[in-house]
Amino acid sequence: MLAARAVYRGSMPAIDLNADLGETVGGVPTADDAAMFAVVSSASIACGGHAGDAASMRASVDRARVTGVAVGAHPSYPDPANFGRSAMAMDAAELAASVSAQLASLLDAGADVRYVKPHGALYHAVIADRAHAGALVGAVAALSERVGRPVPILGLHGEVAHAAEGAGIPFVLEAFLDRGYLADGRLVPRGEPGAVLDDPAAAAERALRLAADGTVVAADGSVVETAAASLCLHGDSAAAVAMARAVRAALDETGVEVRAPW
Numbered sequence: 001m002l003a004a005r006a007v008y009r010g011s012m013p014a015i016d017l018n019a020d021l022g023e024t025v026g027g028v029p030t031a032d033d034a035a036m037f038a039v040v041s042s043a044s045i046a047c048g049g050h051a052g053d054a055a056s057m058r059a060s061v062d063r064a065r066v067t068g069v070a071v072g073a074h075p076s077y078p079d080p081a082n083f084g085r086s087a088m089a090m091d092a093a094e095l096a097a098s099v100s101a102q103l104a105s106l107l108d109a110g111a112d113v114r115y116v117k118p119h120g121a122l123y124h125a126v127i128a129d130r131a132h133a134g135a136l137v138g139a140v141a142a143l144s145e146r147v148g149r150p151v152p153i154l155g156l157h158g159e160v161a162h163a164a165e166g167a168g169i170p171f172v173l174e175a176f177l178d179r180g181y182l183a184d185g186r187l188v189p190r191g192e193p194g195a196v197l198d199d200p201a202a203a204a205e206r207a208l209r210l211a212a213d214g215t216v217v218a219a220d221g222s223v224v225e226t227a228a229a230s231l232c233l234h235g236d237s238a239a240a241v242a243m244a245r246a247v248r249a250a251l252d253e254t255g256v257e258v259r260a261p262w
Contacts, residue, residue: 031235050084114262127158200246
């Protein structure tokens with residue numbers, strides 16, 4: 001049940017533009033959420049694992065409602081000290097319980113959760129770790145039962161995609177506009193040269209290429225094929241707003257419809 005890129009209005013392509021938002025730390029936002037909500041079509045909202053609290057979740061839900069942006073849950077390892085970017089040795093039951101609690105917190109904030117995207121180290125772990133992928137999918141399956149419809153998972157191919165398919169949970173592939181790619185389709189690890197990109201013009205060019213033919217140029221110059229239905233920009237980068245505005249303008253100007261597929 002792997003979702004390919006969507007096409008709307010006949011031959012006009014459409015693609016989702018998502019950002020990780022609502023990431024407050026000690027009540028202080030790490031991103032310009034107001035500016036980002038104005039240009040994205042989906043917002044992955046931190047729900048307490050790595051960042052965010054009840055107040056930030058409610059504020060994000062309210063902002064999404066006003067701007068017409070789809071809300072996704074952005075759970076992580078329960079590790080605010082490291083912003084969820086360090087791997088944690090948790091058993092599957094413990095991880096499932098933590099993710100379920102985070103998803104419940106976002107629901108309690110009034111969110112109509114349209115998808116789930118894991119954050120940071122958990123995002124990468126569920127690509128390769130079968131047990132943690134199963135834990136995440138189990139929590140999303142429970143959420144789906146609670147809301148009465150399948151809630152898709154957004155991410156990269158790997159164990160999580162297989163686990164989602166086995167559980168009848170839709171899996172939607174995304175691509176990154178502000179991260180470097182390796183030739184095998186994995187992301188350049190943070191801390192290595194070329195891992196994080198911050199050029200608005202380059203981000204816009206990548207977005208157009210992904211929307212048009214589903215390819216991205218890797219750090220070594222090779223071409224990586226992807227059927228991504230959603231394009232991601234990290235909201236907490238210094239150039240996030242400039243990149244988001246450049247990407248949205250480029251997509252709008254070339255007739256690519258920016259809309260959430262959920």
